[in-house]
Amino acid sequence: NAGVMQNPRHLVRRRGQEARLRCSPMKGHSHVYWYRQLPEEGLKFMVYLQKENIIDESGMPKERFSAEFPKEGPSILRIQQVVRGDSAAYFCASSRSIGQFEETQYFGPGTRLLVL
Amino acid sequence: DAKTTQPPSMDCAEGRAANLPCNHSTISGNEYVYWYRQIHSQGPQYIIHGLKNNETNEMASLIITEDRKSSTLILPHATLRDTAVYYCIEQGAQKLVFGQGTRLTINP
Numbered sequence: 001n002a003g004v005m006q007n008p009r010h011l012v013r014r015r016g017q018e019a020r021l022r023c024s025p026m027k028g029h030s031h032v033y034w035y036r037q038l039p040e041e042g043l044k045f046m047v048y049l050q051k052e053n054i055i056d057e058s059g060m061p062k063e064r065f066s067a068e069f070p071k072e073g074p075s076i077l078r079i080q081q082v083v084r085g086d087s088a089a090y091f092c093a094s095s096r097s098i099g100q101f102e103e104t105q106y107f108g109p110g111t112r113l114l115v116l
Numbered sequence: 117d118a119k120t121t122q123p124p125s126m127d128c129a130e131g132r133a134a135n136l137p138c139n140h141s142t143i144s145g146n147e148y149v150y151w152y153r154q155i156h157s158q159g160p161q162y163i164i165h166g167l168k169n170n171e172t173n174e175m176a177s178l179i180i181t182e183d184r185k186s187s188t189l190i191l192p193h194a195t196l197r198d199t200a201v202y203y204c205i206e207q208g209a210q211k212l213v214f215g216q217g218t219r220l221t222i223n224p
Contacts, residue, residue: 004159031210033210033211033212035212035214042214042215042216042217043154043160043212043214044214045211045212045213048210048211055210056210056211058211059211089157091159091160093160093212095210103207103210104150104162104165105162105212106162107152107159107160107161107162108159109158109159110157110158110159112157
């Protein structure tokens with residue numbers, strides 16, 4: 001079974017450009033989570049999505065960031081008008097169902113975003 | 117903020133058992149204890165999880181105290197490839213709250 005796939009693995013953008021990060025969950029998984037890891041820091045939750053629904057976006061910055069998980073295709077994390085502080089590793093995870101307490105999340109390899 | 121407490125770093129000799137402790141004194145009755153690790157800058161890797169019974173899989177063993185306030189992850193025969201940051205997490209909601217973890221270094 002293929003694991004969680006993320007692309008691109010590395011993304012370089014200039015300040016003011018848009019960044020689009022894609023995540024394909026594991027087969028059979030319908031829940032997607034995005035986490036961000038700033039340089040030399042721990043992972044921080046950003047958003048939790050199911051197909052066509054945002055369930056929890058409590059970790060998303062209020063501006064410039066958005067996420068979607070359409071009925072068909074991968075989940076997209078979109079960052080508009082990137083700034084240098086957006087440079088980080090962005091990890092996607094997926095899980096099988098909405099089981100609240102025992103629902104293992106499996107992580108992708110991440111996208112390293114560098115803003116020049 | 118993370119609700120678990122782990123030592124910031126540990127060392128272990130190659131071939132020996134690595135025992136990583138975690139305190140989770142505020143864990144509620146239906147929350148699981150999950151362990152992940154992050155090797156260098158790769159994506160976190162799931163290791164094992166448990167509720168109240170001890171668990172074992174091909175990667176590790178998890179020992180949970182009877183009062184569930186702490187647990188220990190055991191890597192029975194550590195190799196150099198086990199050098200990583202290990203995270204102990206209370207799974208109480210859909211989102212995972214990562215602390216600083218334990219940086220485990222396996223020495224040859």
